[in-house]
Amino acid sequence: MVKIALCDDEAKFLEIEKELIAEYFEDKGMSFSVESYSSGEELLKDEAMLKIADLIILDVEMKGIDGISAAKKIREQNDKVNIAFLSAHMNYSTDGYHVRAVRFILKTMDDIKDYLFECLDCVVNNLNLIDKEITLDFTIGKRSLRINDIAYLKTVGNYTTFVLSPDTKESYMIRYTLKKLTDMLKPFDFLAVSSNETVNLRHVESVSRYLVVLDNGEEIPVSQKKYNDVFRAYTLFRGKTA
Amino acid sequence: MTAHIITIILVLTDILVYYTFLKTVLKRKSEKPLDYFLFVVLFILTSISTLFLNDYLPVKLLVNFILKFVISFIVFKVSFKKILLSNLAYTGVLYSIEFTLLLIVEQLCNVTGLSEIPVSDAVISELICQFTVLIVVFVLNIAYRKGVFSNLDIKGWFIFAFFPLFTAIAVIDLVVSSEAQSVKAVYSSLSFLAAGMFILNILLFILLDNVVKRENEIREKELLFEQAEHLNQMYRSLSDERERQKARSHDYINNLNVMLMLAREGKVDEEIRYIEEQLGKEMQSVDVIDTGNTLINAVLNIKYLEAKEKGIIIPFIADNLTGLKISDSDLVTILTNILDNAIEAVQKCEEKRIVFKIIKDSDLLIIDSANPYVGQLPDEDSFVTTKNDKKNHGFGLANIKNTVKANNGNCFIDTEGGIFHISIAIPLA
Numbered sequence: 001m002v003k004i005a006l007c008d009d010e011a012k013f014l015e016i017e018k019e020l021i022a023e024y025f026e027d028k029g030m031s032f033s034v035e036s037y038s039s040g041e042e043l044l045k046d047e048a049m050l051k052i053a054d055l056i057i058l059d060v061e062m063k064g065i066d067g068i069s070a071a072k073k074i075r076e077q078n079d080k081v082n083i084a085f086l087s088a089h090m091n092y093s094t095d096g097y098h099v100r101a102v103r104f105i106l107k108t109m110d111d112i113k114d115y116l117f118e119c120l121d122c123v124v125n126n127l128n129l130i131d132k133e134i135t136l137d138f139t140i141g142k143r144s145l146r147i148n149d150i151a152y153l154k155t156v157g158n159y160t161t162f163v164l165s166p167d168t169k170e171s172y173m174i175r176y177t178l179k180k181l182t183d184m185l186k187p188f189d190f191l192a193v194s195s196n197e198t199v200n201l202r203h204v205e206s207v208s209r210y211l212v213v214l215d216n217g218e219e220i221p222v223s224q225k226k227y228n229d230v231f232r233a234y235t236l237f238r239g240k241t242a
Numbered sequence: 243m244t245a246h247i248i249t250i251i252l253v254l255t256d257i258l259v260y261y262t263f264l265k266t267v268l269k270r271k272s273e274k275p276l277d278y279f280l281f282v283v284l285f286i287l288t289s290i291s292t293l294f295l296n297d298y299l300p301v302k303l304l305v306n307f308i309l310k311f312v313i314s315f316i317v318f319k320v321s322f323k324k325i326l327l328s329n330l331a332y333t334g335v336l337y338s339i340e341f342t343l344l345l346i347v348e349q350l351c352n353v354t355g356l357s358e359i360p361v362s363d364a365v366i367s368e369l370i371c372q373f374t375v376l377i378v379v380f381v382l383n384i385a386y387r388k389g390v391f392s393n394l395d396i397k398g399w400f401i402f403a404f405f406p407l408f409t410a411i412a413v414i415d416l417v418v419s420s421e422a423q424s425v426k427a428v429y430s431s432l433s434f435l436a437a438g439m440f441i442l443n444i445l446l447f448i449l450l451d452n453v454v455k456r457e458n459e460i461r462e463k464e465l466l467f468e469q470a471e472h473l474n475q476m477y478r479s480l481s482d483e484r485e486r487q488k489a490r491s492h493d494y495i496n497n498l499n500v501m502l503m504l505a506r507e508g509k510v511d512e513e514i515r516y517i518e519e520q521l522g523k524e525m526q527s528v529d530v531i532d533t534g535n536t537l538i539n540a541v542l543n544i545k546y547l548e549a550k551e552k553g554i555i556i557p558f559i560a561d562n563l564t565g566l567k568i569s570d571s572d573l574v575t576i577l578t579n580i581l582d583n584a585i586e587a588v589q590k591c592e593e594k595r596i597v598f599k600i601i602k603d604s605d606l607l608i609i610d611s612a613n614p615y616v617g618q619l620p621d622e623d624s625f626v627t628t629k630n631d632k633k634n635h636g637f638g639l640a641n642i643k644n645t646v647k648a649n650n651g652n653c654f655i656d657t658e659g660g661i662f663h664i665s666i667a668i669p670l671a
Contacts, residue, residue, distance in 0.1 A: 092560040093534030098602075103557055106530070114555045118595055122557075232654045239610030239665030242559070242599050 001031040002124065003052055007043045007070065008059035008086065013107070014038070017057065017086075020113055024120050040065035043074075050077050055123045057105070060087035071099045082123050086112075102126075129188060138162075139173045147188050151214055152199040153181055165203055165216040191233050194223040201237045246293060252368050253289045257281060259372050260310060260332060263379045266386060267328045268318050277317050284313040307333065327403045334406035335378055340371045341413040345420075398452040401445045408438050465641055472578050473571045476537070479544055535563040537570050538577065538600070545581040554585060554594040561601040568607070568649055568668065575645045579638040580611050580664060587615040587662060602670065607651075609666040616660070642666075 004021060008014050014036045025032040037043040040062055044050070056074060060067035071083050084103045092104075103119040106112060135144045139159070151165035155178045162172035174181075182190060182198045189201040193212055197220050205213045207230060212220045222230050261281055287309050295302035307329065315325045347367060412435050419427035497520050504513035531542045542558060549556050566573070577600075584596045596613040639655075642664075646653040651668030 089530055089532065090558055090560070091532045093532050093562050093564070098561065101559070104559065105557075111550075111555070115557060118555060118557050118597075122597075231652070235652055235654050235667055236656050236663060236665045238603070238667070239599065239608055240612070240663065242601055242603055242608050242610060 001033060002127065003054045004032060004034045005037065005043060005046075005049055005053045005056045006034060007037045007040060007057065007062070007067070009038055009062045009064075010059070011038065013059065013086075016112065017116065020116050021120070024117055028124075030124070039063070040067070040070035044070060047077065050074055050081070053078075053081050054127060055082045055084065055102075055120075057084045057086055057119075059107070060085050060091070068099065071101065075099055082126065084119050084123075132188065134184075136174055136176075139175075140170060143172065145172070147185065148200070148202060150185075150190075150200050151203045151216055151218070152197055152220060153178060153185075153190075155196045163218075165214070167216070189237055191230060193220055193226055193230050197221075201234060202241075204234060204237075207231055207234045248365055249292055249296075250289045252365070252372075253292055254285060255369065255372050257285045257288065259375050259379065262376065263332050263335075263382075264314055264318060264328055266379055266383045267331065268320055268324065269386070280313050280317050284309060324399070327399055331403045331406055334403070334410040336371065336375055338406060338410035338413050339374045339378075341410070341417050343367055343371055343374075345413070345417055348417075348420075398449055401449045401452070404445055405442065408442060412438055465644065469571060469575050469641060469645075473574050476540060476574050476578070480540055483540070531558055531560070533560045533563040533600070535566065537573060538563050541574060541577045541581075545578070545585070549581075549585050549596070552585065552589055552594070554588055554596060556581075556596045556598050559597075559599040559601060563600065563602070566607065567670065572645045572649060576609060576642055576666065579642050580609070583638050584611055584613040584662070588613045590616050605670055607668045607670050609668075610664070612661055612663040614660055615657075615662045 002025065006014055006017050006021075008017070018034055018036065021032065021034055035046075035049055037046070040058070041064055043056070043058075044065075050056075056071075058067035058070055062070075065073075067085055067087070071085070074081065074083065082102045083099060084105055085101050086105045086107050088107045090104045090106070103115070103122060105115040105119050130146075130148045132147050133144045134147050135142065145162070145164070149164050149166075151163050154161045154163060156173070159173045159175055160178050160181055162174070164172070178192070178196070178198055182192050185198070185200075190198050191201055192198045199212055199214065199220060203214045203216070205215050207213075207222070210222050210224065210227060212222055212230065214220065288306055291302060291305045291309065295305060310332075311325065311329050314329060315322070318325065344367075412431075415431045415434055419431040500516060501513055504510075504516060529539060529543050530546055531539060533539055533542070538560075542560075546556055546558070581596070581598070584598075588594050588596055591614045593614050596611060599608065599610040601608055643653050646666050646668060649668050651666055653664065653666045655665075656663045
C-alpha cells in the first residue's frame, strides 16, 4: 500500500490532489492512503506519518513555514522518503541545501494532472525496486531477502556468497554460478565488475580506475576488461537516480 | 618550307592545348592581356627551339620543357611545386598518349603490311595526340566542376601526378622493349610494369586516405557551424525577450496610471478589481523554470513551451546552477541538442514524457535525460539522420559528445527497453 501525505494551505488544491491521486491508483488497481495537512507545521507535528510515508507532496508557497524549509526538517528525520514539490513555478535557485526532491510538480490547472501522474509513476516504480524480495534456497535453508539489502555477490569455489549491507550475522551462500545470479539481478541494477564479484549499483559510492568503493566501506577490484562497462553503467545509473 | 610551317602550326596547337590544360589544373578563371603576351612569347621561343634543335631530340625536349616551365611559373604565380607537378603531369599525359598511339600505329603497320609511316601521317598522328589531350583536359574540366578533385591537397596532387607519369614511362618502356625484340627486354619491361602497378595500388590507398581526411575536416567544420546556429537561435530568442520586456515596462507604467486615477477618484472597488485582473495576467507570463542561470533558464523555458505545444511534458529536476565554469555556447549546444532530439523522438510515442535532470552532485554537473522512443534508432556513433534534410540534421549526438569531451566529461547512452537514456557527467572545477 502506497502511503501519501499532502501539504497545502489552499483547501481547493488539497481536494484536487486527492481526487487525482484516487483516480491514479484506482486505475492501476493498487491500494493507497492519503493524509492531508493544511500547513507545514501541522505535517511536521505528525512524526508517525513522517516515519512511514512513501511520498510527501509539499506546496512550496505556504503561509507560515514554506515547502522547502519544511522539506529540510523532514529530511532531518527521514532520509529516505520521496519528497515532491508543488508549485506554479519551478524555482531551483534558492535551494542552498539539496533536499533531493524526486519531482517538481507544476501547479497550473492544465499541467497538474500530467505532472502528478508522472510523479506517481516514478515513485511507484522506485518502491517496487526497493521493496522487491527474492526467495532462494541458500545453504542455511530457504530465505527471502530484500534485493536492496544485497551489497554484492562473491564467488567462493562452487558457491556464491551474498554480502549484505547492513550486515547480518547469517551467512548466505548458494550453489548457483555468479553469472546465473547476475542475470537474475540485472533488472535491479546489479553489475559484474570482475569474474568473481557482482555489485549492487545502489550501494556504490564511487568508481575509479580498477576499484569500486561501496557505502559500507568495502573496496572491490574491477577487472581491466570490465572497467569501461562498469564506468558506463555507473554513470548511467547515477544519472537515472540523481 | 612547308615542313617548317607545319612544325610551327603543330607548336601552336601544342601551346594552346598546354594552356588549356594548365588553366584547368591550376584553376585559373580570369585571363589578363599579359598572359596572352607571355604565351605568344612562349610560342615564338618554342617554335625557334623546335626548328633549330630538331636534330638534337633530347636537348629540344629539355629546352621546350624549361621554356614551358618558366612561362607557366610567371603567368600562373602559384608555388614552385605546383608548377613543376602540373608540367610533369602534362608531359606525362602527352607522352603516354603519343607513345600509345605509336604502339597502335606500329601494330596496324604489322597487320596491314606497311613498312613506314608517311610524313603526312606523322602530322596527323601528332594532331590526333593533341586532340586526345584536349579531350582529357575537357574531361578534367568537368571533373573539376563536379568537385571530384577539390578534396586533394598538394600531397594528394603529388601522388595523383604519379599515375599519368608512370603510365607514360611504362608505355615508353614497352615500346622500346618491343622494338628491341628480345625476350629478356620484354620480361624486364613486364616486371617493371608489375612493380609499378603494385606501387600504384599503395599510392591509391594513400590517396584515398588523404581524401577521407579532408572529408573529416569538412565535417568538423559543419559541426561547428551547427553549434553556431544554435547559439544564434538562443541569442535571437533572448533579444526577442528583451523587446517583450520593454513593452511590459511600458504597460506597467500605463497600469500604474490607471490605478492612480481610480484611487484619486475614490473608486476603491474598481481599483481592487483592476489590480486583481492585472496580477492574474502577470502571473502567467513569468518564467516557469528558474535555475538562477539566465542562459539555462532561457533554454529550458523555451523548450518547455515548445514541448507543451506538442502535448509533451518535461518533469525538470534541477539545482541552483549559478557560477558554472562551462562556457555558454557549450551549455547551449548540449541542452538544445538533447532536448530537440528528445522532443522529436517522443512525438511518435504514446507516453509523451521527457525526464530531464540538470543537477550538481558533489564535484560533478550531471545532465541526464530519458524519453521513450519507437522504431529504429540510428547508429550510436554516427547518428546519421533519417530526416530528409541530411545537411542540417544528424550532427546532434556528435556535437554533444564532442562538447562533453572538450569539457573533460563523460557521456553515455543506453537504448534498452524502448527508453533513450543519455547521461552526462562533467567535472565542475
